Amino acid sequence: MGEDRLLGLGTGVVTPLLFRDVSTELAEFFLEEVTLAQGGSYYCRYRRTDWGPGVWSQSSNVLELLVTDQLPRPxxxxxxxxxxxxxxxxxxxxxxxxxxxxxxxxxxxxxxxxxxxxxxxxxxxxxxxxxxxxxxxxxxxxxxxxxxxxxxxxxxxxxxxxxxGSSGYTQGNLIRLGLSGLVLICLGILVSFDWHSRSSAFGGLRPQQNRV
CATH class of the missing domain: 2.60.40.10 (Immunoglobulins)
Incomplete structure (x- = not known):
């Protein structure tokens, strides 16, 4: 006996998208020039000609058709x-x-x-x-x-x-603190050296006494 096979688009769609009347256990459905609008969930069902009106098999597993120019990010x-x-x-x-x-x-x-x-x-x-x-x-x-x-x-x-992560963060903090301390020590040495230089310069400029 012949069988009717249909292809349904999406879940909950009542009107079949395509029909095929075949005498074998296999039916092929072709979607030509597929567009973005045809992406979605597809399933198929079948019925025998001796079944009552509106009686169909259970739906197949859903097949996802993805129409895109690039596969989505995983x-x-x-x-x-x-x-x-x-x-x-x-x-x-x-x-x-x-x-x-x-x-x-x-x-x-x-x-x-x-x-x-x-x-x-x-x-x-x-x-x-x-x-x-x-x-x-x-x-x-x-x-x-x-x-x-x-x-x-x-x-x-x-x-x-x-x-x-925490040990690396602590080690990084210690390094930063050490560098900051080294910079402060260098600045202190420079300030001290400058102060001593200025003191020596002013000490050599003593006022001369007037001679009579």
């Missing part, structure tokens, strides 16, 4: 968090908007990707281990069929060990 988060106990491991999740993407993790100061993952999910998890974890990271993704069409890079994410 997010990058640390699990369990960006501040670690010394020697602990951390997982960085780079998340886009669509499944089936290829993800790359970068570290500031390193030109090539640290890790590269092909994922069937809309995200990929990168594991960083132990002492090598601290640093500043970012990620991007692309479709497997177009590896040179890259998304925007994520915002940078800083990974650090507990106490490393």
């Amino acid at each position: 997010s990058l988060v640390a699990m369990p968090g960006p501040v670690l106990a010394p020697g602990a491991n951390v997982s960085l999740r780079c998340a886009g908007r669509m499944p089936g993407m290829s993800f790359a993790l970068y570290r500031v100061g390193v030109a090539t990707p640290l890790q590269y993952i092909d994922s069937v999910l809309p995200w990929a998890d990168f594991l960083l281990t132990g002492a090598d974890a601290p640093g500043t990271y970012s990620c991007y993704y692309h479709t497997p069929s177009a590896p040179y069409v890259l998304s925007q890079r994520s915002q940078p994410l800083v990974i650090s060990f507990e106490g490393s």
Whole structure:
């Protein structure tokens, strides 16, 4: 028996976008000259000709169609968090908007990707281990069929060990205080030298006595 298949656009859309009357288990729907307005959530349903009027199958899983000249920026988060106990491991999740993407993790100061993952999910998890974890990271993704069409890079994410930030801040303050003290000592020496020079100059100019 033949089957009717339809393609519905968006969730809650009552009117089908396209129909196909086929005799096989497969139907293909073509969207020609796709525009930005055609981006959205797509699903399909089918019905058999011997079913009652208005009776259709359940909807398929929703397919997201993204129409854009550039892939959106992914997010990058640390699990369990960006501040670690010394020697602990951390997982960085780079998340886009669509499944089936290829993800790359970068570290500031390193030109090539640290890790590269092909994922069937809309995200990929990168594991960083132990002492090598601290640093500043970012990620991007692309479709497997177009590896040179890259998304925007994520915002940078800083990974650090507990106490490393505060100790660095304290050390910086000590250095600044030491430099300030050195400057004050140098200024004091210059002022003292100038005062002694002026005192010696005035001491040599004694008034001469009038001789009769």
